Amino acid sequence: MTVYQATASAPVNIACIKYWGKRDTKLILPTNSSLSVTLDQDHLRSTTTSRADPSFDKDRLWLNGVEEEIKDGGRLATCIKEMRALRKQLEEQDPSLPKIAAFPVHIASHNNFPTAAGLASSASGFAALVASLSALYQLPADASRLSLIARQGSGSACRSLFGGFVAWQMGERADGSDSYAVEVAPREHWPDIHALICVVNDEKKGTSSTSGMQRTVETSPLLQHRIQHVVPQRMAAISEAIRARDFDAFARITMADSNQFHAVALDTEPPIFYMNDVSRAIIALIVEYNRVAVANGGKLKAAYTYDAGPNAVIYAPKENIKEIVELIVKYFPQAEKFKDPFGLFGAAGVQPQVIP
Ligand code: ADP
Ligand code: DP6
Ligand code: CO
Secondary structure (H helix, E strand, C coil): CCCEEEEEEEECEEEEECCCCEEECCCCEECCCEEEEECCCCCCEEEEEEEECCCCCCCEEEECCEEECCCCCCHHHHHHHHHHHHHHHHHHHCCCCCCHHHCCEEEEEEECCCCCCCCCHHHHHHHHHHHHHHHHCCCCCCHHHHHHHHCCCCHHHHHHHCCEEEEECCCCCCCCCCCCEEEEECHHHCCCEEEEEECCCCCCCCCCHHHHHHHHHHHCHHHHHHHHHHHHHHHHHHHHHHHCCCHHHHHHHHHHHHHHHHHHHHCCCCCCCCCCHHHHHHHHHHHHHHHHHHHCCCCCCCEEEECCCCCEEEEEEHHHHHHHHHHHHHHCCCCCCCCCCCCCCCEECCCCCCCC
């Protein structure tokens, strides 16, 4: 008997220009374009196995060993439905293909890092889900095409279908057909940039990205300024900085956008606080580190950015990583042993926990 099963894995991506706000909550169409770096090491990944079998009575999904409900019309159901429709199309075009689109699927996914803690698990999770169904169904779809479907699982997931530097173009159409991810530059274009992940707290955050950003859209006057007058210029400027491998410009824009994202969170009613005292202390450390570098006639040496959680991601040229790790260990003596901090996009822990 043939077994129809496939496994795929996807890494997280951490945005430099943040996506925060939807103009269509069902299709997940954003209020602004965004740009991220896909982390290419094995520390922060989702791995997903999908299996289609006529003996299954319905679609089911397990996340880290616990079954998640696949609600009708929900994000999981939408992604599975869209992928199944692509398979169906293929089967209609080529009648020799096995008719597996009709079979229910069982899906098991595992994250090797904290889920829902502001480390972009929804991004790697839905990218891995779509990638595994694409492998199961043997679809010829390219990454941008798949990103249209991953986007409907979690907006940030559309960017994890590409490696390297990735933009999610917000698009204009009401049906979302022009709201997908594109590669800005491959990883090899700028291998000197590394990322250091500082896990400040690995607990599930109090306000999910989905509900937090919706509240911001409904209540923040500052968000309107951001989406109309700030992000379009920043998208152009950071794309140019990446093309030119200009770390100074990349760092300034990345830190400014992290700050503004947390400002619109604070401008929300009631206000949302994703960073904590440790997060802010890490900002102070990087600001001081950069101040000294510039005072000595140099350029910026590191950039911090925070997603919807307290955990820091620090982008820096490889030559600075060792120094930054030493600084963090010095000022955060609770920091446990760093794991592979010098590898490409090595992950490290500040406190209390090291990413496995
Ligand atoms: P994060 O900051 O980790 O992205 P979010 O609030 O955006 O947090 O999303 C977390 C949610 O994403 C989880 O509660 C779960 O529903 C979904 N998710 C996370 N990992 C996976 C996965 N591997 N497969 C499917 N869904 C996932
Ligand atoms: C702060 O993609 O998790 O990480 O689309 O509702 O699933 P949903 O939200 P999500 O939001 C990510 C927000 C962010 C910024 C970013 O990744 O661009
Ligand atoms: Co998320």
